[in-house]
Amino acid sequence: MWRNPKSAIPRTSGPKKALAIRDDVFHQLDINPLHEIHNRRLLQGYVSELGRIIPRDQTRLTWKNQRKLGKAVRRAKAMGIIPVFSKGHAGGTGARENRVMASSVDVQNLQNAATVDSNSIPGDSGLL
Secondary structure (H helix, E strand, C coil): CCCCHHHHCCCCCCCCHHHHHHHCHHHHHCCCHHHHCCCHHHHHCCECCCCCECCHHHHCCCHHHHHHHHHHHHHHHHHCCCCCCCCCCCCCCCHHHHHHHHHHHHHHHHHHHHHHHHHHCCCCCCCC
């Protein structure tokens, strides 16, 4: 009988059950990750810099809590609580706000430079 060679390879997608139960914070504190959708800081701890959910072998969660955490992260992204494609800052300004602040600073710098240039011309009153 033919056997698939890939099925003979054991999967090591995370810690063993005993280690996962010992290391799983959600299991120890009896917290359901699905109830923590609005907790931005908690969820961003389980999201990579590119916005991807960190795998179970790095989070050290049980498989049930990893699945619940993934669902919570996806729901939070859909509701706009955490960014979809990047990690962002937990409570800071986003990239859009930084661009707006930078552009307003550039406008102020240009206005200051224009006033300095008009003031530096001797004998020019600024009227045309």
